[in-house]
Amino acid sequence: MIVTKNLTRTYQSYTKAEGLSASIKGLWKRNTIEKSALLPTNLVINQGESIGLVGANGAGKTTLIKILSGLIYPTQGEVTVLGFTPHQRNPEFLRQIGVILGQKNQLWWDLSPNDSFALLEKIYNIPTVTRKARVDELAHWLNCEKLLTTQIRRLSLGERMKMEIIGALIHRPKILFLDEPTIGLDVLAQNKIRSFLELYIKNENPTLILTSHYMADISHLSKRLLLMSQGQIKYDGPIDKFIQSFDEKKHFYASFTEPVKYEIDLGFIKIPYEAVEISAEINAHQVTQAISTLLAHTQIKEIKIEERNFEDVMRQFFESQI
Amino acid sequence: MSCANFLNLRFSFFKLALKTQMEYRLNYITDIFIQPTLTGWIEVLLWKGVFLFSATATIGGFDQSYYFAYALWAAFVSRISANWMYEFKMIEEIETGSINSILVKPISFFEYYLYQFLGYKIGTAWISLIIPIGISYYFNLPFDPIHFLWALLLIALYLVFIFTISFIVATTAFHLTKVNSITIAKNLALWIFTGELIPIDLFPSSIKNIFLYLPFSSAVYLPVAFITKRVDFDTFKVGFISTSISLLLVLLVANAYWRFSLKKYVGTGA
Numbered sequence: 001m002i003v004t005k006n007l008t009r010t011y012q013s014y015t016k017a018e019g020l021s022a023s024i025k026g027l028w029k030r031n032t033i034e035k036s037a038l039l040p041t042n043l044v045i046n047q048g049e050s051i052g053l054v055g056a057n058g059a060g061k062t063t064l065i066k067i068l069s070g071l072i073y074p075t076q077g078e079v080t081v082l083g084f085t086p087h088q089r090n091p092e093f094l095r096q097i098g099v100i101l102g103q104k105n106q107l108w109w110d111l112s113p114n115d116s117f118a119l120l121e122k123i124y125n126i127p128t129v130t131r132k133a134r135v136d137e138l139a140h141w142l143n144c145e146k147l148l149t150t151q152i153r154r155l156s157l158g159e160r161m162k163m164e165i166i167g168a169l170i171h172r173p174k175i176l177f178l179d180e181p182t183i184g185l186d187v188l189a190q191n192k193i194r195s196f197l198e199l200y201i202k203n204e205n206p207t208l209i210l211t212s213h214y215m216a217d218i219s220h221l222s223k224r225l226l227l228m229s230q231g232q233i234k235y236d237g238p239i240d241k242f243i244q245s246f247d248e249k250k251h252f253y254a255s256f257t258e259p260v261k262y263e264i265d266l267g268f269i270k271i272p273y274e275a276v277e278i279s280a281e282i283n284a285h286q287v288t289q290a291i292s293t294l295l296a297h298t299q300i301k302e303i304k305i306e307e308r309n310f311e312d313v314m315r316q317f318f319e320s321q322i
Numbered sequence: 323m324s325c326a327n328f329l330n331l332r333f334s335f336f337k338l339a340l341k342t343q344m345e346y347r348l349n350y351i352t353d354i355f356i357q358p359t360l361t362g363w364i365e366v367l368l369w370k371g372v373f374l375f376s377a378t379a380t381i382g383g384f385d386q387s388y389y390f391a392y393a394l395w396a397a398f399v400s401r402i403s404a405n406w407m408y409e410f411k412m413i414e415e416i417e418t419g420s421i422n423s424i425l426v427k428p429i430s431f432f433e434y435y436l437y438q439f440l441g442y443k444i445g446t447a448w449i450s451l452i453i454p455i456g457i458s459y460y461f462n463l464p465f466d467p468i469h470f471l472w473a474l475l476l477i478a479l480y481l482v483f484i485f486t487i488s489f490i491v492a493t494t495a496f497h498l499t500k501v502n503s504i505t506i507a508k509n510l511a512l513w514i515f516t517g518e519l520i521p522i523d524l525f526p527s528s529i530k531n532i533f534l535y536l537p538f539s540s541a542v543y544l545p546v547a548f549i550t551k552r553v554d555f556d557t558f559k560v561g562f563i564s565t566s567i568s569l570l571l572v573l574l575v576a577n578a579y580w581r582f583s584l585k586k587y588v589g590t591g592a
Contacts, residue, residue: 011588066589070426071422071425071587071589072587072588072589073587087584089425091428092428094426094427094428095428097426099422099423099426101422101423104420104422104423105420105423106423108338108342110341111338111341111342111345118334119334119338122327122330122331122334123331123334123428123429124427124428125331
């Protein structure tokens, strides 16, 4: 369904020194620089897969989405999506994809959602009856039936995003590109949209390529993680496996019914004399030994061993890349 | 795509422009009535002043009624022939990256804006032209209704031509980002070339002939001069020939330039 071979993209930019004189010089001479946004990338994505594309700002994920959706040309390499070359913008290809760019309005600001959807009906060549049924269905799922006649510019950000989603799904796309679909939304709106997308993926099984800075979006909506850094894919596989392979550490907490009577060495931490609780990071293989030692030398009140969540692991990964 | 679907889609763009403009009623009314009426009024006053202090009753072979009629019609026809509004819109789409939402849909950016442009122009022209027709009859100014219909045809042809020029200017934004100054410079040049400022027949004959054979005279001078019986059909038909040939040329340039420029696009802001 999606295949890339040695896909690369470089951008041209120019540097300018500080000050007015540099601006004047820049009128006739500019120092052009090239920046690689995407290093040779090989990728195969099958039909129905849900991909979470994650990376820090400038990692190359939006560039990859732009190439796959046909917005920009690659500098080198090959790409086919649904058997088409995306940047040739074949109408048949464009009819089979849906795109949500979280920071851009795709519907018509001055029209009501219903007017916008009627226009999309003509663009995607959908029968009017089918379009109306589809809008009713999606609006019901998103609980926004009452907003369909209000001018889009008068809707809140969360309400607008619901309309954007209906607009992107109205033609039942085979591939859905979601670039930051929950950006700027409050927690309630984020949860609502996330739940809707989860339900939609389950029911209609599209191929999904999702980027988001919210790890909850990625972990709820995608099964396969593509982790990008500095224009390269650093990890490609299941999310669970990534968490396990990247770090085995857990969070360990213990409290005692009475202060510890002498110093105890657990290997990963030394419990000082008269301590009533401890809290530390622990490797998975050290857990059993730590509990045995504590049982032998202290009066345990409570023990908690917590898995590190996806967000923690991602943060640690990004910090290691800096 | 069937023929009916093809036409339906273009008609939807056509209606989109009207729906969008009518959302802002005051702006809509000002654009189609108040703005050209004021411009026409100023031009009529200027010509009245010129004739008041002139030693002769005619200038260039025409009396003041011809100049009043020209000034009146030029104000309304130039409003119809102008395309700064959609040119700025197209530039902004490219500059800000909001064009992305069009590029990911199975539509052509050129057609999407062309049919909106035509929709808005045709949808507003017939209302706005009621004023010069009424004034011409009321004050008995030179006016020929058959010539008027011919002039509308020439203006329609010119609209496609000038839109294509605007499309080329907007496409430059893929390379240079900020190109609004090109639009302003182009519009100033058109002010003279179209005959909006003063009738082209008042220029020295060598300049007049160059201006007449350029397609820009089809924007204001030729249709207005033909409506107000200032030129004959032989002169008028030059506009059809020059605009048709120029349209073919700019369409070829626009197509090649667009394809080349898309390769340079970086998908700004997405």
